[in-house]
Each structure stands twice: as structure tokens, then as C-alpha cells.
Amino acid sequence: MFLTGRAADAAVALGDDALVLSHRLGEWAGHAPMLEEEVALANIALDLLGQARFLYSLAGDEDELAYLREERAFRNAQLVERPNGDFASTIARQLYFSSYQELLYTELASAEGELAPLAAKAVKEVAYHRDHAVQWTLRLGDGTAESSRRMQAALTDLWRYTGELFDPVEGLPVDTAALREPWLASVSAVVRQATLTLPDGPDRSGWTAGGGRHGIHTEAFGRMIAEMQHLHRAHPGATW
Amino acid sequence: MTTAQATDTVDQQADFDAVVSAEGRIEPRDWMPDAYRATLVRQIAQHAHSEIIGMQPEANWITRAPSLRRKAILMAKVQDEAGHGLYLYGAAETLDVDRGELLDKLHAGRQRYSSIFNYPTLTWADVGAIGWLVDGAAITNQVPLCRCSYGPYARAMVRICKEESFHQRQGYELLHALSHGTPAQHAMAQDAVDRWWWPSLMMFGPPDDESSHSEQSMAWRIKRHSNDELRQRFVDICVPQAESLGLALPDPDLRWNEERGTHDFGEIDWSEFQQVLRGNGPCNEQRLDQRRTAHENGAWVREAAAAHAAKHSARTSDDAVSGTATGEGAMAG
Ligand SMILES: [Fe+2]
Numbered sequence: 001m002f003l004t005g006r007a008a009d010a011a012v013a014l015g016d017d018a019l020v021l022s023h024r025l026g027e028w029a030g031h032a033p034m035l036e037e038e039v040a041l042a043n044i045a046l047d048l049l050g051q052a053r054f055l056y057s058l059a060g061d062e063d064e065l066a067y068l069r070e071e072r073a074f075r076n077a078q079l080v081e082r083p084n085g086d087f088a089s090t091i092a093r094q095l096y097f098s099s100y101q102e103l104l105y106t107e108l109a110s111a112e113g114e115l116a117p118l119a120a121k122a123v124k125e126v127a128y129h130r131d132h133a134v135q136w137t138l139r140l141g142d143g144t145a146e147s148s149r150r151m152q153a154a155l156t157d158l159w160r161y162t163g164e165l166f167d168p169v170e171g172l173p174v175d176t177a178a179l180r181e182p183w184l185a186s187v188s189a190v191v192r193q194a195t196l197t198l199p200d201g202p203d204r205s206g207w208t209a210g211g212g213r214h215g216i217h218t219e220a221f222g223r224m225i226a227e228m229q230h231l232h233r234a235h236p237g238a239t240w
Numbered sequence: 241m242t243t244a245q246a247t248d249t250v251d252q253q254a255d256f257d258a259v260v261s262a263e264g265r266i267e268p269r270d271w272m273p274d275a276y277r278a279t280l281v282r283q284i285a286q287h288a289h290s291e292i293i294g295m296q297p298e299a300n301w302i303t304r305a306p307s308l309r310r311k312a313i314l315m316a317k318v319q320d321e322a323g324h325g326l327y328l329y330g331a332a333e334t335l336d337v338d339r340g341e342l343l344d345k346l347h348a349g350r351q352r353y354s355s356i357f358n359y360p361t362l363t364w365a366d367v368g369a370i371g372w373l374v375d376g377a378a379i380t381n382q383v384p385l386c387r388c389s390y391g392p393y394a395r396a397m398v399r400i401c402k403e404e405s406f407h408q409r410q411g412y413e414l415l416h417a418l419s420h421g422t423p424a425q426h427a428m429a430q431d432a433v434d435r436w437w438w439p440s441l442m443m444f445g446p447p448d449d450e451s452s453h454s455e456q457s458m459a460w461r462i463k464r465h466s467n468d469e470l471r472q473r474f475v476d477i478c479v480p481q482a483e484s485l486g487l488a489l490p491d492p493d494l495r496w497n498e499e500r501g502t503h504d505f506g507e508i509d510w511s512e513f514q515q516v517l518r519g520n521g522p523c524n525e526q527r528l529d530q531r532r533t534a535h536e537n538g539a540w541v542r543e544a545a546a547a548h549a550a551k552h553s554a555r556t557s558d559d560a561v562s563g564t565a566t567g568e569g570a571m572a573g
Pocket residue numbers: 291320321324400404
């Protein structure tokens with residue numbers, strides 16, 4: 001049973017968040033700072049890919065959605081498409097996003113609707129993702145001088161992509177703006193415990209045409225999906 | 241050495257020999273000859289290194305996997321290989337060496353990994369060929385190791401072999417889809433098999449009359465079958481599978497030998513094997529460079545984890561941060 005209209009759009013937008021972040025985490029394979037993190041980052045990537053596939057399946061064919069849409073048709077938040085950077089950047093992105101996703105899925109799980117069963121399952125996965133990010137934020141923030149500097153820089157650098165998370169997602173039965181306050185409370189508690197400070201700059205760029213939820217992405221995203229889609233598109237109609 | 245110590249060693253050697261020849265298991269606390277320990281460290285380290293270097297050629301395709309299902313399978317596979325590395329470094333650590341030390345030796349080029357990973361993955365079909373042939377050859381090599389005389393290694397191999405056989409089936413299935421897909425997909429699959437077949441046969445090591453470590457390893461029940469026996473077994477397994485895949489194996493001399501009840505196959509180009517072993521394969525430098533770079537780029541992360549753990553074991557009251565540490569501290573430095 002496919003969703004249609006705005007409910008389908010909402011499933012695709014959340015699916016895009018999950019797919020794009022999964023893809024970015026997959027880029028770490030073979031490059032992680034230790035074997036335990038090869039395993040952990042792949043775990044998170046696989047959870048997210050599973051979520052994406054389920055969400056896409058509610059709206060249509062998963063591979064058509066992933067491989068045959070162009071850049072402007074993707075509805076993921078820009079935060080998840082940001083390049084991995086160093087390990088601190090990846091952790092900051094994880095902290096911001098998993099904290100948001102946990103709140104969002106908790107709300108979705110209790111709301112009426114087709115996404116509730118997925119949200120109920122995914123919220124457990126996301127709690128683990130968040131715990132992973134929290135533990136690393138604490139270790140890096142309160143580790144060495146270098147790790148603290150890097151973690152602070154990463155938090156500051158990605159801060160301006162966080163505001164968009166609380167924009168409305170069309171068709172989603174959740175008041176995303178209302179998630180901002182609990183999100184800020186939980187993220188700032190972690191940051192404080194990590195002996196770091198929450199960035200005080202704007203949480204979105206000064207000029208914005210709406211961002212990822214409206215299909216406006218960052219330049220890095222075009223390259224990312226070019227790589228992701230190339231082989232599939234090179235063999236139209238083939239099955240794999 | 242005093243007479244008493246000498247007698248001890250003689251008794252210990254006799255006990256060790258008795259356990260090994262009765263197919264018993266040697267455990268980490270048991271006495272073992274120095275040469276046995278050294279052989280195991282060398283072999284387990286090489287095996288562990290192969291698992292983690294082996295992540296690279298396949299990770300090369302994670303971002304380009306042509307369907308989400310294949311992307312998930314491939315990511316899980318590469319993750320399994322990291323897990324195999326963890327089990328095996330763990331097994332090596334029972335012999336009083338640590339992972340950091342072994343990684344340093346790998347990075348310095350003083351310990352080896354399987355030469356097969358010095359070949360490039362040029363197309364998506366290579367992911368299938370690696371699963372089918374490379375994981376397949378690894379299983380043929382490793383199943384006998386599940387009965388290795390050294391307990392921790394044998395137990396690690398039991399877990400690993402289960403997962404390797406998944407990988408082998410997934411690779412076969414991937415190639416099957418390509419072989420029965422469009423003409424371009426079929427050609428891609430055939431090309432991959434053409435390139436990976438001979439290197440896979442080389443995975444069993446040099447021919448028996450040139451293999452340097454075999455005899456003693458057999459006596460110690462570390463090794464059970466000769467290189468050539470295992471290679472032959474692998475060829476016999478692959479031939480019917482290639483037929484059902486609809487793919488040709490690139491060897492004009494390959495044919496069933498009724499008399500021997502096994503397949504004859506062509507001469508392996510051992511000069512290529514020696515070249516790759518000496519570091520002159522297509523990707524030797526690239527693989528080792530990536531490994532070193534990942535390790536060096538990760539140094540500050542490992543140092544931070546160690547520093548954090550040290551601070552907070554001193555401040556035991558702070559339990560909020562002692563939660564799910566995964567042992568990184570032990571790895572730093
Ligand atoms: Fe493996």
C-alpha cells in the first residue's frame with residue numbers, strides 16, 4: 001500500500017535524510033580512526049539505510065527514488081549532506097541529527113499515521129546513534145587540547161545547518177518547530193558536560209530559499225549523488 | 241639453565257606434544273614452544289591484517305552500489321570484515337602481543353597481508369567476484385583452521401567461517417544477477433572473473449615443493465592440508481559453480497580428469513605472484529598508504545579517548561561518561 005500526496009512526500013523527505021546520512025557514513029569505511037569505529041559507523045549507516053528503504057517503500061520504488069531523482073528533487077535537510085570532514089565533524093553532525101531524529105521519531109511513534117510503526121522501531125536505533133555521538137562528544141570535548149579544539153570547531157561549523165531541522169515537513173503529523181526547545185536543551189547539556197560551548201551564531205545562513213526541505217542543497221550534495229547514482233543510471237532498466 | 245628448569249621444559253614439551261597429537265586444544269595459559277607461539281603470532285597477525293586491508297577494495301564500491309539492497313549487503317560485508325579483524329587481533333592478543341604493535345608492523349611493511357587485496361576493483365562485478373572467489377578461497381583455506389590446535393584461533397575461525405560463507409553466497413548471487421542480466425552486465429561479470437580467477441588460485445600460496453612453513457605447521461596441527469591440496473579442492477568446487485553462473489573460467493587447460501577424479505588446470509604464473517608479494521602489484525602502495533593515513537589521522541581521536549578515560553577513571557564519581565566506552569583507551573599510543 002503506497003502513501004500518496006503529502007503523506008508520501010513526508011515519507012520521502014525523512015527517507016532522504018536517512019539515505020543521505022547513511023551514504024556519508026558509508027564513506028568512512030576503511031578510513032575510521034579505529035576498528036571499533038569501523039564497526040560502529042557501519043552499524044549506524046546500516047540502520048539509517050534500513051529506515052530509508054522502509055520509508056521509500058511507502059511512497060514508491062526504493063531504487064527509483066534513490067537513483068533516478070535529480071538533486072533538486074531530494075528533500076533531506078542540508079545538515080546530513082555536509083561532507084564528513086574530520087572525525088569531530090562527523091560526530092557533531094551525528095549529535096545534532098540524532099538528537100533531532102530521536103525527538104521526531106518519538107513524536108511520530110505516538111502520532112496516528114502510517115509512519116508510526118517505523119518510528120517506534122527506529123527510535124530505538126536512533127537512541128543508540130545518539131548515545132554513540134554523546135559519548136564521543138564527551139571524549140573529544142574533554143579529551144586532549146587538540147580534540148577539544150576540533151570538537152568545538154565542528155560544533156560551530158555545523159551550527160548554521162541546525163535551524164532548518166525545525167522547519168515544517170509537509171505532510172508530517174508532527175509540529176517540528178516544537179522540537180526545537182527540547183533539542184536545544186538536550187544538545188546544550190551534552191555540550192556543557194563536554195566542557196565546550198554552544199555556538200552563539202545564527203542557526204541558518206542569512207539568506208535562504210528554504211534549504212534542503214525545498215530541494216535547495218549545498219554544492220557538495222550534487223557530487224555526492226552523482227557518485228551514488230552513476231552506475232545505476234549507466235544501465236537503464238537493468239536489475240542488480 | 242639449571243637442571244631442574246631443563247627437566248621442566250622437557251616435561252612441558254612432552255605435555256604439549258601429547259595434547260597436540262591427541263587433537264586437544266592449547267590455551268593461552270598453557271606452556272607452548274616459543275617457535276609455536278611465534279608461528280601463530282605471524283599467521284594470526286597476517287590473517288587479521290588481511291581482513292582490514294581487505295575492506296578497502298570492496299569499500300571502494302559502497303558509494304556506487306547500484307541498488308539500495310546491494311548497498312546494504314556490501315556495507316554489512318565490509319563491516320563483517322572489520323569484525324573479523326577485531327576477533328583476530330583479539331586472538332593474537334592472547335599470545336602477549338597487542339594490536340597497536342601489530343598495526344605498527346603492518347604499517348612499516350614488516351608483516352604481510354594477503355596479496356589478493358593488491359588487485360584493484362575496477363567494476364561493480366569485482367565486488368561479486370571477490371565474494372565468490374576470494375571469500376570462497378578464504379573459506380577453503382580457513383575451514384580446516386577451525387580445528388587448529390590453538391584454541392582462541394580455532395574459535396575465532398568458527399565465527400569467521402560462518403560469515404565468510406554468507407559473503408561467498410552473496411558474491412555468487414551478485415554475479416548470477418549480472419550474468420543473467422543485460423549483455424553489458426554479463427560482459428562486466430565475465431571480465432571480473434577473468435581478472436580474479438588466477439589471483440584467487442594464488443591465494444593458496446606457493447606450490448608444495450616451495451612452501452617454507454608447511455611441514456612444521458602440519459606437525460603442530462595449525463595447518464592440515466597442503467597448499468596444492470587446498471587449491472585443487474577450490475578448483476573442483478568452482479568449476480560447477482561457474483557453469484551454473486553461465487561464466488567461463490579463463491583457463492584453456494581446465495578439464496575433468498577421469499583417472500584422478502579431479503580437474504586438471506593450467507600453469508599458474510608464479511612470477512606474477514612473486515612480483516605482487518614483493519610489493520609490485522597494482523595496489524600495494526595504495527592499500528598500505530590508505531591504512532597508514534587512516535591510522536595517522538585517527539591518532540588524535542585515540543589519544544583523546546585515552547586522555548578522557550584517564551581523567552574519568554581518576555574522577556570515579558562521574559559516572560555519566562563511563563557508559564559505553566569500547567576499549568579505545570587500550571589502543572592509544
Ligand atoms: Fe573476513
